[in-house]
Amino acid sequence: MIISNIKQLELEISNIKNDNIRDFTIKILEKIPDYFWEVAASSTSRYHPSYALGAGGLVRHTKAAVRIALELFRCEAVQSYNDLDKDIIISALILHDTCKHGLNGSKYTVAEHPLVASQFIKNQKEICQLVDEKILNEILLGIETHMGCWNYDYKTKKEVLPKPQKGKQVFIHMADYLASRKCLEFNFDAELST
Numbered sequence: 001m002i003i004s005n006i007k008q009l010e011l012e013i014s015n016i017k018n019d020n021i022r023d024f025t026i027k028i029l030e031k032i033p034d035y036f037w038e039v040a041a042s043s044t045s046r047y048h049p050s051y052a053l054g055a056g057g058l059v060r061h062t063k064a065a066v067r068i069a070l071e072l073f074r075c076e077a078v079q080s081y082n083d084l085d086k087d088i089i090i091s092a093l094i095l096h097d098t099c100k101h102g103l104n105g106s107k108y109t110v111a112e113h114p115l116v117a118s119q120f121i122k123n124q125k126e127i128c129q130l131v132d133e134k135i136l137n138e139i140l141l142g143i144e145t146h147m148g149c150w151n152y153d154y155k156t157k158k159e160v161l162p163k164p165q166k167g168k169q170v171f172i173h174m175a176d177y178l179a180s181r182k183c184l185e186f187n188f189d190a191e192l193s194t
Helices: 002-007 010-014 019-029 057-073 083-095 113-122 133-144 167-179
Strands: none
Touching: 002 010, 002 019, 010 019, 010 057, 010 083, 019 083, 019 133, 057 083, 057 167, 083 133, 083 167, 113 133, 133 167
16 A cells, blocks of 8 residues: 555656655655545645645645646756755655644644654654755755745644745745645646756
8 A cells, every 4th residue: 555655656756866865755655644645735625726636636736846846947047956955855845745634634734734744754763864964954844844924823823833944945835835826737747848
């Protein structure tokens, strides 16, 4: 079951060039809550485009966020990341919503889900040793800050998440944000631009 689930993100994972970051990402995916592979990107159906709704929508949202990053990597006017930076971004995007409904699969999105995912990953100590501590911290910060200005608890309106501060964090947020816009639909069958 785990391997067949991970195959859904095979293309996205294959774009990670660094063996250690790729192995780290795969091994974390093997540990995440099972619901990730089954739920919609929006628990209320209000905040994501149609391709990200319904069963498997969160995986499709993740694929779209990575695909947007891959397209933007081709544009030097937008970014000038080296291969290691790109691998960090891709890993963070693949893992950013893996605990969106918390660790126990709540009915709705958990406001602090980026911090829940980050802590979940940190707790996988043996897997975390696959990557350098600096790389791990950059991946985790990308996950923790991916919500951008939507960094507050929906009910209390209190700020509960850090905002992106640095280039890669902002880039990760931007890719995730664009993948969540209702006005942008996605053609998953289209080839990457060259």
